[in-house]
């Protein structure tokens with residue numbers, strides 16, 4: 001597997017780089033961004049936080065807007081931000097070109113339905129292929145954490161709950177907590193997984209947290225803004241919090257007064273998330 005450097009910038013004493021490579025899972029060329037802290041450049045192996053972005057995003061949104069570099073550099077954390085779907089000329093997209101399905105909206109699932117099933121395997125990409133690429137090409141340890149926003153918050157929680165042995169901690173901003181029950185999730189899951197809601201359960205964090213073995217609880221931090229336009233209709237955290245509370249799951253859920261759904265919110269609390277993951281590595 002070869003990866004090709006696309007761009008490089010020095011930042012906070014470390015490096016921000018973009019690479020592309022031919023993904024087996026996505027059957028297409030894909031790009032990711034990586035922040036390497038100074039420690040990794042000096043030869044030390046560092047742990048990795050995988051950041052999963054939301055609808056309409058690429059590898060760039062988090063890196064350009066979250067303001068994570070100085071704290072990640074101080075704590076010696078590598079951050080990897082993949083794209084949010086396969087992308088390119090031969091990749092099927094929503095015929096209506098809507099922002100919440102198709103390119104930019106892979107929802108971190110393995111699609112089973114045509115025409116999506118050929119390329120839209122974001123679950124396999126994030127769980128298996130991308131970490132292998134990162135661990136084979138960079139000065140990183142096998143310690144992994146997951147974080148994300150909105151659709152990517154759903155991805156971080158869902159992937160962490162399904163693979164508790166692989167991740168030290170999980171965090172999310174404004175996650176879609178019950179995708180089987182909200183318009184964004186119903187549209188995506190119907191399209192990618194088919195009409196039967198039973199097939200959706202394996203990708204729904206509120207279902208997964210009901211079933212996970214208590215010996216396999218992974219610490220989780222969630223921040224949510226109370227002025228988020230999507231909160232009531234799309235994000236619906238209450239059922240997830242209720243199950244977590246009943247099960248004594250190690251979830252810290254913080255409702256943050258006055259904040260919306262944007263990267264202004266993320267940049268306000270990203271340091272807390274980086275410290276949280278650092279503490280659990």
Ligand SMILES: N[C@@H](CCC(=O)N[C@@H](CSC=O)C(=O)NCC(=O)O)C(=O)O
Nearest residue numbers: 054055056057061099149150151152263
């Ligand atoms: N209608 C909007 C919706 C797009 C949007 O708000 N995207 C969010 C994630 S929403 C859930 O996954 C986002 O992160 N946008 C990128 C950014 O840099 O802010 C639209 O189409 O604009």
